[in-house]
Amino acid sequence: MRAFVKLTGFCLLIYSIYLLGHNILFTTNVYPYWWRGIAADVSVLFLAIGVLSIVFLPDEFKEIGWVSTAIGILAVFMSSRAILNPTSLWEFFLAFMVMAIGYKLFSTGRVPLL
Known part of the structure; x- marks a missing residue:
């Protein structure tokens, strides 16, 4: 039963990320020169390295993951556009509640409302 509750919590976390993230679009700009589009590739590379480092490396190397993730996020905003579509207050509330x-549920295995 506890595993089912944790799985339900994980599914709710994934669903909340979808609710928050489906109104965010990332676009890249097309440049006439080859070196101007490298920052978009760098952002994807650093974000992937950062996430993998945070999840899989031992605790003493977690700083590498956080620095890499920060560089990746900075490169996203330097190389492309992040378009934030409007969202309703109700959808925002629902996403954070979920x-x-x-x-x-995922961290404790207990139902929080009961």
């Missing part, structure tokens, strides 16, 4: 409940 995220909080999902995290509580």
Whole structure:
């Protein structure tokens, strides 16, 4: 039963990320010269390295992952555009409620509202 509750919490976390993220679009600009589009590739590379470092490396190397993730996020905003579509207050509230409940279920295995 505890594994089912944790799986439900994980699914709710994934769903909340979808609810928050489906209104964010990342676009890249087309440049006439080859070196101007490298920053978009660098952002994807550094974000992937950062996430993999945070998840899989031992605790003493987590700083590498956080620095790499920060460089990747900075490169996203330097090389491309992030378009934030409007979202309703209700959808924002629902996404954060689902995220909080999902995290509580996933981390403790207990139903937070009961």
